[in-house]
Amino acid sequence: MLTVIVTGLAIGMLYASIALVYNVMFSTSKVLSVTTGHLSMVGGVFGAYIISVLQMHWLWGLLGAVLAGATFGWLTDVLAIRRVLARSDEHLWLLSTLALATMVQQGVGLWWGTEPKPFPRLITQEFGAGLMDQKFWLPIGMAIVMTIGLEFFYRKTMYGKVFIAMSEDAFAARARGVSTDKIRLLSYVLSGALGGLAGFAAGQLTFAFFALGHTLTLLGFIALAVGGLGSNIGALIGGAALGLLNSFASYYFGGEYQQTIAVGLLMVVLLIKPEGLLGAKNVRPV
Amino acid sequence: MNSQTTKVLSLLVGAILIATLPFWAGDQYQLHLAALIAVYWILIAGLNLVVGFTGQLSIGHVGLLSIGSYTFAILAGKMGVDPTLSVFVSGLLGGLCGLALGLPSLRLPGFYFAMATMAFSMIVNEIVLAQVDLTGGGIGLPGPMFPKPFDSPIGFYYLVTAIALFVTWLTWNIARRMWGRAFISIRDNPVAAQAVGVPVFKAKLLAFVFSGITAGVSGAVFASLQSYITPDTFVFELSMFFFVCIIIGGRGSIIGPFLGTVVLTALPELVSPLAKLGNFFYGLLLLVVVLVVPEGIGRMFEIISERLRPRIVHREPITPDLNRLAKALKGHE
Amino acid sequence: MSVMPAELQAINISKQFGGLSALDQVSLTLRPGEVHGLIGPNGSGKTTLLNLLSGYYQPTSGSIKLGDEDLSLASVQRRAAVGVARTFQKPRLLPMLSVLENATLGAWSHSESGFVASAVSLPSVAREDKKFLDQTTELLHGVGLGHVIHRRANLLDHAEQRFLEIARGLAMRPSFILLDEPAGGLTTQEIEHLSQVIHTLRSSGIGVLLVEHHTDFVFRISDRVTTLNVGKMIKHGASDEVRTDPEVIRVYLGA
Numbered sequence: 074m075l076t077v078i079v080t081g082l083a084i085g086m087l088y089a090s091i092a093l094v095y096n097v098m099f100s101t102s103k104v105l106s107v108t109t110g111h112l113s114m115v116g117g118v119f120g121a122y123i124i125s126v127l128q129m130h131w132l133w134g135l136l137g138a139v140l141a142g143a144t145f146g147w148l149t150d151v152l153a154i155r156r157v158l159a160r161s162d163e164h165l166w167l168l169s170t171l172a173l174a175t176m177v178q179q180g181v182g183l184w185w186g187t188e189p190k191p192f193p194r195l196i197t198q199e200f201g202a203g204l205m206d207q208k209f210w211l212p213i214g215m216a217i218v219m220t221i222g223l224e225f226f227y228r229k230t231m232y233g234k235v236f237i238a239m240s241e242d243a244f245a246a247r248a249r250g251v252s253t254d255k256i257r258l259l260s261y262v263l264s265g266a267l268g269g270l271a272g273f274a275a276g277q278l279t280f281a282f283f284a285l286g287h288t289l290t291l292l293g294f295i296a297l298a299v300g301g302l303g304s305n306i307g308a309l310i311g312g313a314a315l316g317l318l319n320s321f322a323s324y325y326f327g328g329e330y331q332q333t334i335a336v337g338l339l340m341v342v343l344l345i346k347p348e349g350l351l352g353a354k355n356v357r358p359v
Numbered sequence: 360m361n362s363q364t365t366k367v368l369s370l371l372v373g374a375i376l377i378a379t380l381p382f383w384a385g386d387q388y389q390l391h392l393a394a395l396i397a398v399y400w401i402l403i404a405g406l407n408l409v410v411g412f413t414g415q416l417s418i419g420h421v422g423l424l425s426i427g428s429y430t431f432a433i434l435a436g437k438m439g440v441d442p443t444l445s446v447f448v449s450g451l452l453g454g455l456c457g458l459a460l461g462l463p464s465l466r467l468p469g470f471y472f473a474m475a476t477m478a479f480s481m482i483v484n485e486i487v488l489a490q491v492d493l494t495g496g497g498i499g500l501p502g503p504m505f506p507k508p509f510d511s512p513i514g515f516y517y518l519v520t521a522i523a524l525f526v527t528w529l530t531w532n533i534a535r536r537m538w539g540r541a542f543i544s545i546r547d548n549p550v551a552a553q554a555v556g557v558p559v560f561k562a563k564l565l566a567f568v569f570s571g572i573t574a575g576v577s578g579a580v581f582a583s584l585q586s587y588i589t590p591d592t593f594v595f596e597l598s599m600f601f602f603v604c605i606i607i608g609g610r611g612s613i614i615g616p617f618l619g620t621v622v623l624t625a626l627p628e629l630v631s632p633l634a635k636l637g638n639f640f641y642g643l644l645l646l647v648v649v650l651v652v653p654e655g656i657g658r659m660f661e662i663i664s665e666r667l668r669p670r671i672v673h674r675e676p677i678t679p680d681l682n683r684l685a686k687a688l689k690g691h692e
Numbered sequence: 693m694s695v696m697p698a699e700l701q702a703i704n705i706s707k708q709f710g711g712l713s714a715l716d717q718v719s720l721t722l723r724p725g726e727v728h729g730l731i732g733p734n735g736s737g738k739t740t741l742l743n744l745l746s747g748y749y750q751p752t753s754g755s756i757k758l759g760d761e762d763l764s765l766a767s768v769q770r771r772a773a774v775g776v777a778r779t780f781q782k783p784r785l786l787p788m789l790s791v792l793e794n795a796t797l798g799a800w801s802h803s804e805s806g807f808v809a810s811a812v813s814l815p816s817v818a819r820e821d822k823k824f825l826d827q828t829t830e831l832l833h834g835v836g837l838g839h840v841i842h843r844r845a846n847l848l849d850h851a852e853q854r855f856l857e858i859a860r861g862l863a864m865r866p867s868f869i870l871l872d873e874p875a876g877g878l879t880t881q882e883i884e885h886l887s888q889v890i891h892t893l894r895s896s897g898i899g900v901l902l903v904e905h906h907t908d909f910v911f912r913i914s915d916r917v918t919t920l921n922v923g924k925m926i927k928h929g930a931s932d933e934v935r936t937d938p939e940v941i942r943v944y945l946g947a
């Protein structure tokens with residue numbers, strides 16, 4: 074039973090991390106990018122490549138994952154967001170991020186292969202380590218570190234405060250001299266790095282698999298919607314709820330209806346409380 | 360009048376080409392490809408009303424295709440029901456599932472809606488894999504053939520082409536009249552749509568259910584064409600493909616997405632390096648179109664011809680004809 | 693038809709947004725065949741009142757009535773169906789459709805063509821559509837847009853967009869039309885044409901609510917005027933009376 078809970082929390086914290094990434098991107102651009110799940114996929118794949126194939130120390134793998142994610146985040150802003158936001162058609166960014174996500178997923182598939190490959194151990198540990206297995210506490214720890222880090226970033230640093238200003242009123246921020254384009258780019262690079270980090274930390278749970286992208290985009294989104302857009306604590310709660318639900322459903326019903334149950338949760342929450350558990354009521358997600 | 364004659368002529372030529380295709384197409388493979396285009400177009404024509412007209416970005420229609428295919432394969436294959444009846448049931452079930460999906464999710468904002476449709480297609484896949492007794496699970500099911508004269512490749516081609524033409528006619532009728540304008544208003548300016556009295560949610564739902572029916576029918580004939588279906592046939596990338604055909608062809612048009620379907624289905628077959636790139640190519644194409652000509656390639660041709668043949672726009676002042684206005688207003692009583 | 697033509701009324705309307713009071717006990721009666729001006733400085737609540745009348749907001753207290761029917765909670769679409777049309781401060785058009793198609797959209801409430809009937813192109817549907825297109829063509833010539841009937845809406849200049857919105861509103865066959873700053877950005881000549889059009893609407897029995905900044909224009913063509921300031925009604929009555937009212941003059945020429 075404890076295994077079920079810990080497994081659920083671990084995978085749930087990956088979803089929560091992705092929800093955090095959504096929040097960072099949304100704060101400065103009011104865009105929910107389809108590429109969000111793919112950031113984690115890229116982090117996991119590149120990390121596995123550097124450690125397993127290039128046989129380098131795991132710290133290099135970590136760095137690689139972060140850089141890959143950051144680059145991808147940068148690409149997302151430059152290619153899919155910047156020109157598109159200038160036009161008034163609201164849904165164009167949905168199309169452009171979907172296009173970019175597909176390109177990256179297929180590109181990784183062509184390079185890395187279409188089979189999920191095992192993600193290497195970061196610290197030597199027996200595979201029978203049970204509940205203390207690093208594949209559990211790595212993603213859980215990462216999500217907590219990210220949340221605390223973001224809180225610190227928003228409260229104590231200049232850039233963090235600018236992010237908040239932009240998320241509340243981009244027009245006013247621009248009027249005060251904030252270069253909203255640069256800040257948005259920064260937020261995408263940051264969220265890319267975070268996404269890559271999350272994927273790296275959860276690699277041993279998910280394996281390095283090119284097709285994770287769309288699935289993680291969806292499941293991370295479910296965690297976000299349940300917890301409430303804009304709330305980091307909500308992201309943690311949403312992720313935990315989703316992960317635990319998946320885990321218990323697998324245990325009792327045999328894992329065949331994981332997605333069905335996950336979406337069931339989403340629909341119920343959205344029908345009762347569309348803004349999520351901790352979401353602001355007047356936040357209008359486009 | 361000249362552009363009108365050109366349009367009618369090209370439609371006529373197109374109709375003749377389509378009607379005589381089995382006789383000039385190179386080989387069985389190309390005939391198969393043509394039938395596949397027709398099958399895809401049955402779904403895409405309906406989806407066009409959702410994506411291209413009401414502007415709802417559904418990326419989960421492969422789920423409805425899957426439902427149509429499996430319904431047909433189970434009814435006409437496993438249970439021996441008459442194939443024609445099975446097609447009807449597939450369409451009906453597709454419509455019902457469209458209703459079930461649309462009711463809760465069409466109220467959601469854009470990204471949420473897209474995710475809900477994506478989730479739907481994943482759920483369908485899960486259920487298909489899980490219900491092994493019914494669907495054969497990972498092994499899949501054979502797709503039954505139609506009775507004579509539709510059991511030959513040529514006969515089948517004419518069957519699906521006839522269905523495709525019928526669906527095209529239906530959507531063309533919708534598009535060019537009041538409902539088409541109402542749909543476009545929902546896409547481009549929902550506040551204006553409300554202001555003239557368009558029931559926004561109901562209209563979106565109508566389009567969506569219609570697209571579910573066409574997806575169901577398409578699924579049925581798709582199963583027959585493929586002669587064997589497995590869960591792997593119905594991947595998310597197929598949803599992307601349908602979607603891209605419409606966006607590239609141009610929203611708000613019927614012929615645009617049709618040409619998009621023809622080109623995007625045929626291209627990887629004819630240009631083999633593209634086939635290897637597969638979905639990367641569709642993603643790239645979508646990105647380029649969104650960044651450069653978001654209104655679709657059809658519009659791009661218009662822009663080019665406008666540049667080549669600059670029409671000086673004569674600015675005339677607005678001069679009301681008050682008598683005519685009074686008469687028009689009185690005529691309303 | 694009916695003995696007493698129905699009036700569109702806002703009765704003791706108050707509207708609060710959170711803690712902010714946008715309107716405080718405002719009443720206004722719009723009569724058929726009458727032009728009613730609504731003026732006030734920025735933030736006075738004119739657009740809020742217009743949004744309440746057309747159904748985009750619900751009143752915090754008070755009611756909106758059309759004749760005997762209480763419209764206070766009625767949807768925007770319901771109000772369109774009972775004959776309340778409006779234009780917008782920033783024209784809301786469909787850029788990819790022609791002027792004719794845009795304006796004909798206004799006839800939606802009067803369409804009896806169901807979705808299925810339209811799909812199979814029943815003769816009644818074709819007839820109805822032709823009728824709407826013909827009627828709208830007449831309206832477009834009437835407001836002065838006959839020369840751009842087939843032009844795509846995103847190629848129109850500002851004035852043409854405004855007149856198109858009015859034509860679309862008229863295609864709704866309304867009893868009342870609420871105009872939200874229609875003169876904004878128009879030349880003197882165009883404002884003159886607008887006045888003529890409004891005058892014709894009035895003679896046809898349509899009740900016109902004119903929300904405007906151009907106070908001269910409003911006083912000139914309105915029968916009655918209501919003035920607002922910070923959500924409260926200052927003065928209402930016949931156009932000449934209101935124009936010469938000392939309180940009104942103070943609000944407009946003062947701070």
